[in-house]
Amino acid sequence: MKTSIGLFLVIFFFAVAIGVSNAFSQTPAGGQGDPGSLVMKACTKCHNTKRICTNLGNKSAEQWDITITRMMGKGVPLEEAQKQTLRDYLADLAPGSAPVCP
Ligand code: HEC
Numbered sequence: 001m002k003t004s005i006g007l008f009l010v011i012f013f014f015a016v017a018i019g020v021s022n023a024f025s026q027t028p029a030g031g032q033g034d035p036g037s038l039v040m041k042a043c044t045k046c047h048n049t050k051r052i053c054t055n056l057g058n059k060s061a062e063q064w065d066i067t068i069t070r071m072m073g074k075g076v077p078l079e080e081a082q083k084q085t086l087r088d089y090l091a092d093l094a095p096g097s098a099p100v101c102p
Contacts, residue, residue, distance in 0.1 A: 035085050035086055035089035036089070036098075036099045036100070037099070038082060038085065038086060039052065039086060039089070039090070039099070039100055040099055040100075042076050042077070042078060042082075042086075043071070043076070045076075046074065049099075049100045049101070049102070050102075052090065052100050053095075053096075053100050053101035053102075055067075055090075056090065056093050056094065056095040056096070056097065056100065056101070057094065057095035059090070059091065060091060061087050061088060061091035064086070064087045064090045064091050065083070065087045068083050068086055068087055068090075069083070
């Protein structure tokens with residue numbers, strides 16, 4: 001009985017350690033955790049960033065969420081975490097900011 005509890009604890013902490021290291025190593029594709037380069041990589045395949053640029057300062061985080069979800073439906077391969085990163089990034093980005101605005 002004692003050993004099985006010990007084993008359980010070992011497995012438990014092992015699982016936690018893997019979970020934590022995954023959380024830290026998860027950087028969005030397209031740049032070392034830089035949402036700007038993620039936009040430039042994921043959002044310029046079908047249209048240029050002008051559409052995105054003109055919307056800076058106009059869309060709330062919720063509206064960006066809806067837009068990005070729609071873009072994902074068109075075929076943008078983003079993970080949920082990357083979507084949230086982009087949404088917050090675009091909602092906070094000041095109008096006219098590089099790299100989204102040329
Ligand atoms: C698979 C092709 C494709 C990719 C990749 C893509 N878009 Fe789009 N996007 C479109 C098309 C088509 C339209 C115009 C039709 C529409 O608005 O649904 C559009 C329109 C837009 C608009 C203007 C309409 C609005 O709702 O404001 C914005 C902003 C936008 N895209 C943002 C993005 C962002 C941000 C990304 C990256 C996450 C992205 N797009 C990636 C196809 C794409």
